[in-house]
Amino acid sequence: MEGHIVLKNVQKSFGPKQVLRGLSVSVKKGRSLVVIGGSGTGKSVMLKCILGIIRPDAGEIRVGGESCIGLKGKDRDAFLARFGMLFQGAALFDSLTVWENVAFGLIQGRGMARHAARDIAVEKLSQVGLSSDVAALYPAELSGGMQKRVGLARAIAADPEIIFFDEPTTGLDPIMADVINNLIVDCVKRLGATTISITHDMASARKIADDIAMIHKGQIIWQGEANKVNVSGNAYVDQFIHGRADGPIQMDVLKA
Amino acid sequence: MVLGTMAETGRIALFARDALLQGMMPRYYIRQIALQFFRIGYTSLPVVALTAFFTGGALALQIYLGSSRFNAESLVASIVALGITRELGPVLAGLMVSGRVGASIAAELGTMRVTEQIDALVTLSTNPQKYLVGPRLLAAVISLPLLVGIGDTIGIFGGYIVGTRSLGFNEYAYLKNTADFLHASDVTSGLIKAAVFGFIIALMGCYHGFNSKGGAQGVGRATTNAVVSSAILILAANFLLTSLLFGD
Ligand SMILES: Nc1ncnc2c1ncn2[C@@H]1O[C@H](COP(=O)(O)OP(=O)(O)OP(=O)(O)O)[C@@H](O)[C@H]1O
Ligand SMILES: [Mg+2]
Numbered sequence: 489m490e491g492h493i494v495l496k497n498v499q500k501s502f503g504p505k506q507v508l509r510g511l512s513v514s515v516k517k518g519r520s521l522v523v524i525g526g527s528g529t530g531k532s533v534m535l536k537c538i539l540g541i542i543r544p545d546a547g548e549i550r551v552g553g554e555s556c557i558g559l560k561g562k563d564r565d566a567f568l569a570r571f572g573m574l575f576q577g578a579a580l581f582d583s584l585t586v587w588e589n590v591a592f593g594l595i596q597g598r599g600m601a602r603h604a605a606r607d608i609a610v611e612k613l614s615q616v617g618l619s620s621d622v623a624a625l626y627p628a629e630l631s632g633g634m635q636k637r638v639g640l641a642r643a644i645a646a647d648p649e650i651i652f653f654d655e656p657t658t659g660l661d662p663i664m665a666d667v668i669n670n671l672i673v674d675c676v677k678r679l680g681a682t683t684i685s686i687t688h689d690m691a692s693a694r695k696i697a698d699d700i701a702m703i704h705k706g707q708i709i710w711q712g713e714a715n716k717v718n719v720s721g722n723a724y725v726d727q728f729i730h731g732r733a734d735g736p737i738q739m740d741v742l743k744a
Numbered sequence: 745m746v747l748g749t750m751a752e753t754g755r756i757a758l759f760a761r762d763a764l765l766q767g768m769m770p771r772y773y774i775r776q777i778a779l780q781f782f783r784i785g786y787t788s789l790p791v792v793a794l795t796a797f798f799t800g801g802a803l804a805l806q807i808y809l810g811s812s813r814f815n816a817e818s819l820v821a822s823i824v825a826l827g828i829t830r831e832l833g834p835v836l837a838g839l840m841v842s843g844r845v846g847a848s849i850a851a852e853l854g855t856m857r858v859t860e861q862i863d864a865l866v867t868l869s870t871n872p873q874k875y876l877v878g879p880r881l882l883a884a885v886i887s888l889p890l891l892v893g894i895g896d897t898i899g900i901f902g903g904y905i906v907g908t909r910s911l912g913f914n915e916y917a918y919l920k921n922t923a924d925f926l927h928a929s930d931v932t933s934g935l936i937k938a939a940v941f942g943f944i945i946a947l948m949g950c951y952h953g954f955n956s957k958g959g960a961q962g963v964g965r966a967t968t969n970a971v972v973s974s975a976i977l978i979l980a981a982n983f984l985l986t987s988l989l990f991g992d
Contacts (some may be wrong), residue, residue, distance in 0.1 A: 541863045548748040557784070565869050574802075579860035583852075597869035 490553060492517040492682045493650065498547030498728045500530075500536060507674065508544065509706035514521065516701070516721045520683045522678045522693040522714070524728060525703035526737060532576055534703070535652045538684075539571060551650070563660055569597060572648035576686075578639035578700050580627035586613070586638050587623035593646045612641040633640050640668065642674055651675060653685040657692045669695040688728050693717075702728060759951050766820060766871055767878030776879040784845050784880070784946070785887030792837045796895035796927065799832050800824060800902025808911050820911070821918045822925030825905035829926065829934045830990075833896045834888075835982050838941035841888065843975040846949040849880055850970035855951025856964035862954070877954075880946045888942030889935040896931065933989045940985060941978050948974035 491514030507530040514593050515521040523531055536542040540559060551567070553563055559567050572593075580589050588595075591605035592614055600608075610620050616637040627635055636659055643651055648672040653672060657665035669692050676683055676696075679726055687693050693700060698712040708724045717729060727735030807823050853876060856862050865872045900922060907913040949970045956966035 497932070498908055508770050536863065539863075555843070565871075569869045570865060571867055572835040575864055577860055581856075581861055582859075592870070593868040596875070743896055 490550070491515050491539065492519075492552060493684070495538070496548040496550075498534070498544045498549060500533060500537060500544045508547075508642070509535070510547070511703070511707055511713060513701050513708045514684055515667075517682055518671070518676070518680045519615060519698040520685065520696055521699045521701060522618055522685045522697035522721050523691075523701050523703055526689075526739075530706045531703055532654055535573070535654060535684065535686070539568065539573065539652075544563065547683060569646070569651045570713060572637075572643035572651040573615070574639045574643040574651075574653045574656055576658075578627075578632075578635040578636075580638055580642070584626075585623065585692065586618075586625050586627065586630070589638055590641045592642065592647050596733065598646065599716055612645050613638070615644075615671060617643045619663065625656050633664060634721070637664075637668070640671070644679075645661065647679055648683055649679070650742055651681050651683045653683065653687075655686055655688070657689050659688060663670045664691065665692060666695070667690075672696045690731075706733060745976065750805050753891040755955075756947070756951055759954070763873050763877040763881060763947070763950065766873035767881060767958075769874075771853055771874065773875055773879055776875060777882060780879045780883035781887060783848075784862055784883045785842075785890060788841050788887070788891055789842055791840050792891045792895045793898050795836050796828070796833060796899035797845070798901040799836060800828055800904075801906040803827055803832065803899075804903035804906040804911065806876035808907070811830035820907055820913070820923065821903070823923045825926045826902050826930055828899035828903070829930045831897050831934075831982070831986070833899055834892050834934045834941060835938040835978065837864055837892050837895050837938065837981075838945065838978045839975055841884075841891065841942075842945045842978060843949075843971055845884065846945045846970045846974045847967050849946060849949025849966045850953040851963055853950055854956035854966040857954060857956050858962060865976075872954075876949045877946075880967035881943060884946035885939050886942070888945075892935060892938035893931075896934065933985075936989065937982060938983050940981055944977045944981060945974045948977065 496512050498508050498511045499543070502711045505515050505684065511530070511534060513521070523534070525531055531575040533542060538551070538556070541557065544557065548555065577644050581592065584592070587606055587609040590609035591602070593609060594600040594605040595602060612625055613620070614624060618634065618637055618641070622630070627638065630638065636656070637715055640653070640656060640695055642652070654674060656668050658667060672683065672685065673696055675681055683697055694714060700717045701708050701711040702722070703709070704724055710725050712720060717725065720726065727737050733739070755980045803824050804820055807820050811819050813815050822970050828973060853862070856876070861875070865875060904918055904922075907918050952966040952970040952973070956962045
């Protein structure tokens with residue numbers, strides 16, 4: 489069976505800088521893939537390529553068996569309506585209130601009435617641990633962690649079939665991080681959604697992943713089931729999950 | 745340098761084409777359109793009114809001083825009216841609004857770009873051209889002529905105040921002179937210019953905002969570019985339009 493989301497040999501450069509160098513990965517329907525990897529290795533770029541926000545230079549991207557590179561107009565709208573995305577920096581609309589942010593896809597994308605959308609928004613906010621008092625505030629009035637949770641509520645608001653979480657727990661305290669982990673697990677189970685999450689947080693990765701893939705220098709160097717990550721036999725993966733400074737992955741920092 | 749300018753012109757033209765195509769097709773974001781009318785049109789009123797008033801007054805003084813050398817003081821009223829409606833009204837309003845509105849559009853959209861809010865719009869099935877650019881273009885193209893219409897009136901009034909209070913013109917004669925010499929085409933040509941300037945201001949603000957990159961510094965650069973390029977384009981377009989509308 490072909491995966492729900494399949495990337496084959498995807499390449500992307502920005503000017504002279506090669507970011508994705510023949511990246512291939514696939515996720516089966518209803519499964520949760522966690523992508524781990526160092527900073528600047530192209531994880532966020534990979535998600536944006538799938539969504540068509542960034543156009544890859546070469547390679548193939550298929551969602552539900554259909555190629556999705558270069559979609560236009562109505563096809564693209566229909567394609568995007570299947571996705572929810574939590575951005576790394578939350579990317580909340582600062583001119584709109586919290587609930588309007590969460591309800592945005594429902595009101596603008598699906599033409600739902602505002603009061604109905606508001607009820608759903610408040611409901612989704614409570615799922616991410618935010619009370620209804622927060623609904624009328626503006627994003628600038630929230631802490632970073634609260635913004636992240638609003639972003640999460642917005643990503644799941646329309647019950648999408650595919651959800652991307654770009655560093656969902658970064659900037660949250662450990663308890664809230666675990667609440668969010670549970671929520672992601674729950675989304676996958678309840679909605680049957682296919683998800684790709686990006687994280688540096690191994691505790692979170694272990695909790696939400698069915699499968700784990702490691703990206704290094706724009707390629708997937710290891711992919712396997714989550715419980716195999718400790719016995720991957722891959723030196724890169726070992727170094728990453730144990731957070732060692734010494735190993736095959738060299739950080740570009742000046743050594744004293 | 746020349747190639748760079750041509751490439752940029754091409755990109756702006758493509759951006760404008762996309763914005764027009766996308767903006768004309770449904771959906772229409774009524775709330776956004778109303779909001780932009782308020783921000784671009786209504787909040788620019790005081791600036792445009794003050795500029796017009798003082799310009800009208802100064803114009804009356806200058807023309808009086810000049811025309812008195814030829815004993816042609818009776819021309820003051822009509823030349824003030826012509827100067828305001830044909831040239832100064834639209835050009836000064838265009839420049840003032842580009843400083844206010846063009847800059848704020850570029851800063852707002854630029855911030856949305858660098859904080860990934862524009863990407864987020866896309867993932868929520870909303871076309872940023874339709875949602876962000878269309879309403880701003882529409883509001884600017886319609887607001888500017890309205891602003892200029894009001895500005896024209898206030899500018900002529902400024903000339904009238906100076907003319908009657910300090911230059912000693914008869915009130916009735918001044919108004920009659922204004923009305924007799926002013927043709928409808930003088931006013932409409934100014935309003936046509938204003939619509940074009942509105943388009944330029946919103947287009948430059950949106951284009952530079954959309955293409956800003958690299959954090960706060962990039963947004964700052966986008967804002968400067970939006971104001972400078974729209975000011976230059978307004979002056980150039982004004983020259984072109986003047987020769988088209990009045991040349992024969
Ligand atoms: N729009 C862009 N233009 C130019 N370069 C870009 C762009 N987007 C990303 N890059 C570059 O691509 C590389 C990968 O970026 P990406 O955001 O995917 O990293 P990441 O793996 O998500 O890292 P992190 O864990 O720090 O978020 C970076 O070096 C970045 O400078
Ligand atoms: Mg990232």
